[in-house]
Amino acid sequence: MALVCGAAMVSVPALVTSSASAMTTDQQAGQSLTITVAKGSLKLRGANGLRAGRIKLAVKGKPAPVSIVSLARGYTLRELAKDYAASNKGDMKALKRAIANTTWHGGLMTGGTGTIVLPRAGTYIALVMANKIMAPTTFRVGAVKASKAPSVDATITARNGLAWGGASHLPAKGTLKFKNADDQPHFALLQQVQEGTTMEQVMEGLQSEEEPAWLLPGWAQTDTLSPGRQMTMDYELPVGQYVLLCFFPDPKMKGMPHAMMGMVKMIHVM
Numbered sequence: 001m002a003l004v005c006g007a008a009m010v011s012v013p014a015l016v017t018s019s020a021s022a023m024t025t026d027q028q029a030g031q032s033l034t035i036t037v038a039k040g041s042l043k044l045r046g047a048n049g050l051r052a053g054r055i056k057l058a059v060k061g062k063p064a065p066v067s068i069v070s071l072a073r074g075y076t077l078r079e080l081a082k083d084y085a086a087s088n089k090g091d092m093k094a095l096k097r098a099i100a101n102t103t104w105h106g107g108l109m110t111g112g113t114g115t116i117v118l119p120r121a122g123t124y125i126a127l128v129m130a131n132k133i134m135a136p137t138t139f140r141v142g143a144v145k146a147s148k149a150p151s152v153d154a155t156i157t158a159r160n161g162l163a164w165g166g167a168s169h170l171p172a173k174g175t176l177k178f179k180n181a182d183d184q185p186h187f188a189l190l191q192q193v194q195e196g197t198t199m200e201q202v203m204e205g206l207q208s209e210e211e212p213a214w215l216l217p218g219w220a221q222t223d224t225l226s227p228g229r230q231m232t233m234d235y236e237l238p239v240g241q242y243v244l245l246c247f248f249p250d251p252k253m254k255g256m257p258h259a260m261m262g263m264v265k266m267i268h269v270m
Contacts, residue, residue: 030054030147035126037061037110042126042137051145052118059108064128067107067223068116075101077125081133087249088131095251104185106178106231107223114175114233115150150232152177156244158186158225162258164244164265172269173236180225184250186258187225190242190267192218199264202243206260216240218269224248242267 033055036043039062059066071080080102086094105124106116118124121143127136153174154167160182170176170190178188193202194214205212218238225231244267245259253261 031145032056032058034058034060035066037064037066037128037135040135042066042128042135044126044137044139047139049142050139051142052121053145054115054117054147054149056113057106057108057116058113059110061110063110064134065107065109065130065223066126067129068105068118068124068126070103070105070118070122070124072101072103077133077136077138081136084129084133087255090255092251092255095249095255099185099251103226103229104224105229106225108233109221112233114231116231117229120144150175152232155179156188158182158188158246158263162246162261162263164263168265168267170237170267170269172239175232175234176220176222177230177232178222178225179230180227183227185224185226185248186246186263187248188222189245189247190218190220190237190269191245192216192238192240192242192269195241197241197243197266199266202264203260203262206257218242237269239269242269 031050031053032046033050034045035057036045037059057068071077080098083094083098087098105118106114108114118141121141123138123140125136125138128134153176154170155177156167157165157179158181159165162182165181180186193216197214201212201214205214218240220233220235220237222231222233244265246263247257247259249255249257250261
């Protein structure tokens with residue numbers, strides 16, 4: 001199936017959002033960070049004076065998924081890049097090491113808007129995680145600044161046991177909250193499918209190298225979140241049936257994507 005990421009530790013894009021949804025988030029978030037993707041670099045606006053807490057994030061420029069991460073003390077960006085490259089080649093020790101030493105705070109695809117939460121003062125890294133780590137850009141934030149949580153239209157939660165919780169129905173346009181209540185990293189992919197597509201068909205499609213006939217163009221995708229983290233994403237989707245999946249690789253299962261282990265749920269957009 002064309003959606004499967006394999007064993008790669010991939011960062012994932014979010015849906016390009018509508019200006020109406022972006023305005024809602026902008027009005028509710030007190031701090032903002034705009035990241036512009038240029039050729040071989042990321043340009044950050046709003047990083048000076050930024051404080052920990054809830055931050056409105058917008059990504060502009062060339063098409064790319066932008067992630068916000070922080071690293072454990074003593075674990076370097078060079079080590080992450082090395083482990084990331086090795087994990088993409090099936091090295092499970094490297095994947096375990098990267099997961100143990102990296103905290104994913106969310107992120108967006110170019111054109112996306114939403115919010116992330118940076119839990120404490122310190123150093124964070126904005127980067128692109130594609131075939132390799134690209135354009136890493138560090139920035140520091142000060143002490144936590146309290147802010148109200150944005151209004152959301154629905155919540156989806158990754159739960160223990162590779163299960164999905166939260167909404168089964170979403171409005172066609174709005175703000176989605178994604179929470180990771182599990183003990184390993186996850187991301188949320190909403191992929192449009194033909195009405196009436198069954199779980200059995202999805203699982204069969206995940207095992208196939210061919211693109212299923214029931215796959216439709218609509219989709220929305222958050223970036224990866226580490227355990228205990230949350231983010232919001234503004235979105236607009238065609239009405240219809242969707243399948244909710246996570247393709248983050250599981251190092252305990254030789255890098256098998258979570259969706260192929262049963263982390264699948266049907267969602268209806270109305």
